[in-house]
Amino acid sequence: MEISRKLEPPKKGFSVFEFEGRLLRAHSIMHKYKLDALFLTMPANIRYFTGFDTQFFHSPTRPWFLVIPYNKKPIAVIPEIGKTLMEMTWVEDIRTWDSPNPNDDGISLLFSVFKDLKIKFNSVGAELGMEMSLRMPWIDFNKLLEKQKQTFLDATQAIWEIRTVKTKAEINHINFICKAVSSCYYSLPKIINLGETERQVSEKLKKNIIDSGADSIPFMPVVSGQNGVSQIISGPSDKELEKGDLLFIDTGSTYDGYFCDFDRNYAIGNASDEVREVYDLLWLATEAGINAAKPGATTGDVWLAINKIIEDKKLIKNNVGRLGHGLGLQLTEPPSHSFKNETKILENMVLTIEPGLEYLPGKLMVHEENILVTKDGPQLLTTRAPKELPIIN
Incomplete structure (x- = not known):
């Protein structure tokens, strides 16, 4: 179904009330795991608790630290160059040093924080x-x-226990980017042609995604091949699209730091009966996975629901370790839909449902959708892929 109107993006950034709620949840879980503090260095974890986002996260030169005491607000221990930007967040206790400093890159400041x-x-x-x-x-x-x-x-388990259940504000961000990219995927066959390269296709899709409100597109494999693709993890090449190709595109695009992560498949000119059959099979497997993702079920239950559809056709089995995962400030987050995984699915988790298989030696296909788990069951955030394989002429 085409999305005819442009979705209104949520306001960027989050309220102090939102961050206070995250902190209260963290304090509760820290007590559960008997932790006096969390010591955080990963950009996604720092951003989750502070709203702080810097382009300098792309540089490995300077470390950035956040300490969250079990009874206080976060303490930022950061390079001096980041002080002004951190002061724009809700964080009040900011301690800085001149970095890079190989002899003492913030360690003395950390000693002081931990001592107190x-x-x-x-x-x-x-x-x-x-x-x-x-x-x-x-x-x-x-x-x-x-x-x-x-x-x-x-503290891995504690941190993910804090982050895997999303707030309403987080869900609004993820929903927006999922809907925006869904619309771009839907209109893609109208703007690409036989003979164009994977790189040209990628450039057109990226432009449309940015024009639709995305902030960045850190992840976009684009792969094509006759009767299927041999891998799904490379960026686009200068290979031209030919009749009989299957075109696979996956994307992790972001809005205000939050990711979508889903793919689409297209046939160029025509598709073999075998490719159509596999597409139909994976569409049904995706449906089974979506329906299994309910509060109280496990991620292993989702894996079993998907795998049963695939195994019933007696094709080559899937050869990946999981069939979907969590989603949020990172492209992939826990939990994983994997065999015998006992992780409980909870209300307000955001998950990907991602069945894939090798149907001929060296020929792969993957489907993927993004869902929200509600108290009443799964809710699609992406617009569902067409039930029949789209053909690009």
């Missing part, structure tokens, strides 16, 4: 687990380990 913490559990949670990373030199982190009286623990 109110000790209740004698532990600090850090980004040490799966889908987390420490954005600082290991040598510097080791100094903290050696000299701090608190024990550093892996």
Whole structure:
């Protein structure tokens, strides 16, 4: 279904009330996991709790730190160059140093912050687990380990417990970018032609997505091949579209930091019966996955619902470790829809449903939609892919 009117984008940024709510949730979960503080270095985690976003996150030269005590507001420990921008957020306690400084890149300031913490559990949670990373030199982190009286623990589970359930404001952002990109996918066959290159297709789609309100497009694999594609992770090439090609496009576009992540498939000129059959199969598998994503179910249940449709056709089995994931400030977030995964699906999670399979040796197809889990069941955020494979003539 075509979206004829341009969706009104939500107001950018979030209220102090929104950030206070996130902090209260964090404090509650920190008590649950017996943490005196969270020690955060990842851009997405810092942005989640502060609203702070800098282009300097793209540079590995300077570390950026956020400490969240279990009983206080966040404390930013950042390079001096970021002070003015951080002062525009709701964060009041901002401590800075001249960076880069190989001899002391904020470590003395961190010592001071940790020294002043109110000790209740004698532990600090850090980004040490799966889908987390420490954005600082290991040598510097080791100094903290050696000299701090608190024990550093892996806070991965606590952090994701805070972030995986989205607020209404977050959902509005994700819904907007999903709807905007859905409209661009729908109109794509009208603006591309046989003989154009993957790169030209990518440029046209990116322009339309930006014109529709997106801020950035960090992720856009564009791949084509006769009767299917051999991989789905490369950027576009100068290969020309030919009759009989399957064109696969995936995108992670953002609005105010929040991602959509879904793909579409198109046949160029014509499609073989086999390609049509696989497309139809994955459409049904996606439907099964969507319907299984209800509060109280597990992500393993979603995997089983999808996989049953695929296995019933006795084609080559899917060869990826999961069939969808969480979505938000990052392109991919927990949880994963994987075999025997017991992670409970909760109301207000945003998830991707992503069945894929290898139907011939070296020939892949993947479908993907984005959904919101409501108390009444799943709600599509993307506009559903056409039930029949679109043909571009």
